[in-house]
Amino acid sequence: MAITAPNHIDAYKVALEDIDMSDPSLFQRNEAAAYFERLRKECPVHFSKGSDCGPFWSITKFDDIIRIDKNHKLFSADSSHGGHLLGYEMWFKSDPDLQLPMIIAMDPPRHDTQRKAISPVVAAPNLSKMETGIRDSAIEILNSLPDNEPFNWVERVSIELTTRTLAVLFDFPFDEQKKLTRWSDVAMSIPGDGITQSWESRKAEMMEMKRCFEDMWATRKTNTRGYDLVSMLATTLADDAMSPAEYMGNVVLLIVGGNDTTRNSLTGSVLALSQFPDENQKLRENPDLIPNFVSEAIRWQTPVAHMKRTALEDTEIRGRQIRKGDKVVMWYVSGNRDEDMFERPFELIVDRPRARNHLSFGFGLHRCVGNRLGELQLRIVWEEILKRFKTVEVVGEPVRVFSNVTMGYSNLPVKVTRY
Amino acid sequence: MVKITYIEFDGTKHTVDASPGDTLMSAAVSNSVPGIDGDCGGNCACATCHLFVDGELAGLVKEEEQDMLEIADGIRDNSRLGCQITIDESMDGLVVNLPMGQH
Numbered sequence: 157m158a159i160t161a162p163n164h165i166d167a168y169k170v171a172l173e174d175i176d177m178s179d180p181s182l183f184q185r186n187e188a189a190a191y192f193e194r195l196r197k198e199c200p201v202h203f204s205k206g207s208d209c210g211p212f213w214s215i216t217k218f219d220d221i222i223r224i225d226k227n228h229k230l231f232s233a234d235s236s237h238g239g240h241l242l243g244y245e246m247w248f249k250s251d252p253d254l255q256l257p258m259i260i261a262m263d264p265p266r267h268d269t270q271r272k273a274i275s276p277v278v279a280a281p282n283l284s285k286m287e288t289g290i291r292d293s294a295i296e297i298l299n300s301l302p303d304n305e306p307f308n309w310v311e312r313v314s315i316e317l318t319t320r321t322l323a324v325l326f327d328f329p330f331d332e333q334k335k336l337t338r339w340s341d342v343a344m345s346i347p348g349d350g351i352t353q354s355w356e357s358r359k360a361e362m363m364e365m366k367r368c369f370e371d372m373w374a375t376r377k378t379n380t381r382g383y384d385l386v387s388m389l390a391t392t393l394a395d396d397a398m399s400p401a402e403y404m405g406n407v408v409l410l411i412v413g414g415n416d417t418t419r420n421s422l423t424g425s426v427l428a429l430s431q432f433p434d435e436n437q438k439l440r441e442n443p444d445l446i447p448n449f450v451s452e453a454i455r456w457q458t459p460v461a462h463m464k465r466t467a468l469e470d471t472e473i474r475g476r477q478i479r480k481g482d483k484v485v486m487w488y489v490s491g492n493r494d495e496d497m498f499e500r501p502f503e504l505i506v507d508r509p510r511a512r513n514h515l516s517f518g519f520g521l522h523r524c525v526g527n528r529l530g531e532l533q534l535r536i537v538w539e540e541i542l543k544r545f546k547t548v549e550v551v552g553e554p555v556r557v558f559s560n561v562t563m564g565y566s567n568l569p570v571k572v573t574r575y
Numbered sequence: 576m577v578k579i580t581y582i583e584f585d586g587t588k589h590t591v592d593a594s595p596g597d598t599l600m601s602a603a604v605s606n607s608v609p610g611i612d613g614d615c616g617g618n619c620a621c622a623t624c625h626l627f628v629d630g631e632l633a634g635l636v637k638e639e640e641q642d643m644l645e646i647a648d649g650i651r652d653n654s655r656l657g658c659q660i661t662i663d664e665s666m667d668g669l670v671v672n673l674p675m676g677q678h
Contacts, residue, residue, distance in 0.1 A: 222615065222618055222620055226620045226639075228642075264642075268645050271645075275646070275648060276648070279676065279678055280648065280674075280675045280676025280677075280678070281676075512612060512614045513614060519615050519621055520620055520643075521642065521643070523646065525678075528676070528677075
């Protein structure tokens with residue numbers, strides 16, 4: 157029997173036009189997948205009046221998503237048109253102090269120059285320098301876990317590891333590294349979601365982060381031997397290629413981009429194996445499958461559920477008329493379950509062929525610049541897990557986050573046993 | 576059969592038998608040549624099939640391909656995306672070099 161959308165609620169009860177996938181609670185209750193399954197079948201280019209986010213089109217099929225992602229000339233990510241996320245206006249544009257231009261929300265030509273400045277810090281030569289440090293962190297973290305006693309995998313492993321890697325990327329002081337995680341969570345927070353309580357308190361923390369990174373810029377301007385992101389940006393760019401505001405924005409982008417995404421993929425990889433024990437067995441019998449499993453886990457989890465674009469001209473998708481200025485949302489989390497692209501899409505298959513062909517990193521000019529760093533961390537953690545833990549068992553229900561973009565967990569109760 | 580040789584960054588050579596109609600990316604991926612990925616399945620959308628090739632093939636880059644090459648690392652004058660080069664009989668014996676890593 158084919159596995160379909162989990163938590164199968166009756167997604168056919170509501171009228172098509174009333175479906176609003178911008179509702180973060182759908183994702184927290186793990187109900188979104190059932191709605192996306194219906195949309196892919198009945199209305200793959202779906203118009204929603206939206207609520208807080210305003211009207212938008214939902215694109216739910218793999219082929220349509222990749223076509224839009226590639227077409228940066230027609231579908232813009234630029235902040236001047238509305239940026240890259242549902243609710244972008246709410247997060248970034250409402251407050252002039254928080255206007256943070258970042259490459260994810262820029263079009264060429266400015267996008268290209270700045271991406272080229274950031275890219276080396278997460279390119280192959282730098283990654284190979286980071287590998288030993290990541291492995292040392294993974295070993296220390298895994299060795300510290302209690303034996304045969306439940307703990308929260310999210311806090312003890314996923315957050316711990318990704319925080320340390322981020323601290324290396326920024327050459328951030330070890331004893332203050334938790335600030336990076338906190339600021340990243342705050343940047344992505346909608347007040348009332350459990351991370352921040354009000355727009356005022358959220359802003360206060362963002363301003364503290366701003367001050368910290370402005371100080372680092374000032375101190376590292378002449379640090380030509382630093383391979384951390386701040387030094388690379390501070391020393392290699394002429395002033396007119398990156399303004400102080402753009403520097404801040406790109407710093408925030410890299411903290412966020414490198415934080416909850418890898419965290420949630422790591423947690424998701426544990427949850428997925430627990431739901432598919434035959435696949436767990438397959439992986440343990442053949443650790444050479446780890447790299448393929450990592451790609452498959454990233455597909456299964458889809459840590460970034462969507463990216464938004466704004467149409468720059470009138471156009472048409474599958475016969476639906478899109479007007480200039482319309483918001484178009486690419487639902488990666490749906491495209492990664494498209495049965496026309498992936499066989500048995502709801503299942504984790506550790507040796508799935510072409511497992512790298514998933515949407516989780518996006519495609520086109522804005523494709524995740526840190527994708528190899530994310531994969532590297534997951535591969536290393538699983539190599540070390542398989543060496544030392546006989547079992548990794550999920551012993552309670554996962555708690556999902558309240559968001560229509562961050563697909564993740566705040567709690568996953570796990571027990572491990574050692575050889 | 577068209578023989579294509581891929582040389583990894585560390586000098587390791589892989590010679591594969593490709594068919595006309597394959598691309599330099601699909602021939603590498605289906606023969607498990609390390610160092611070339613093709614994450615978008617040949618859609619000119621990921622730049623993970625970046626390679627270096629000499630001769631007239633180096634000059635045939637269209638705008639769509641050039642846009643994506645901009646996000647690859649270490650691009651040179653002879654950079655191409657493997658998925659945009661369709662193999663034909665005239666390429667028998669072609670040698671391509673691979674970058675240190677795909678991004």
